[in-house]
Amino acid sequence: MLRTTNKKSTKKSTPRRRPSKQKNLKNKVQDNNVEVEEIVLNDIMDKEDKEAEIILNTRKLDIGYGSTCIAKNLMLSLYAGEMVCLIGPNGCGKSTLIRTLVGLQDALGGKVEIKNKKLNKISLSEKSKLISWVLTDTMPTGSLKVSEIVEMGRFPYTNWFGKLSEKDKNIIDNAINAVHLSHKKDYRYNSLSDGEKQRT
Secondary structure, three states: EEEEOOOOOOOOOOOOOOOOOOOEEEEEEEEEEEEEEEEEEEEEOOOHHHHHHHEEEEEEEEEEOOOOOOOOEEEEEEEEOOOOOOOOOOOOOHHHHHHHOOOOOOOOOEEEEOEEEEEHHOOOOHHHHOOOOOOOOOOOOOOEEEEHHHHHHHHHHHOOOOOOOOHHHHHHHHHHHHOOOOOHHEEEHHHHOOOHHHHH
């Protein structure tokens, strides 16, 4: 989670904590008139929680563009089954962090690991099975139907001809049902509302 405070302000808000289950590690960097604090929350997990798989790790990760560092020394550990919310004002580095984590841009320093494997050592084919994300940009899909766009998500699992098996079709139907778009699966993407496009 990235939290920002005004550099000129002397009062800082305190992050909300769950009782006796968190340790905080703060690293500060300067970005123009904004002070960015990176807060790492490492749970002191119960015995049964220790079996949870770590799916993403960063170690001393620096992010930014060219010679401009937006945030540095980021230490993250994300576990299977967790829902993580990244909050911050425009321009604080949220999108830059996500783009770095998924490999769409290079880190300025440090490393990213997915399932204990360095991100830069994972092939594009393997990444496509491990990573998915929803852009805020509008996709250039032309007149494709909702079902046809969702079918593209099965590309890494099909043969060169892209032929869908019954298993693939069931997975596609389940994905469409999960976001409550079954009634729109035969609609053209460009006829959907913005919210429906995001769900697609």
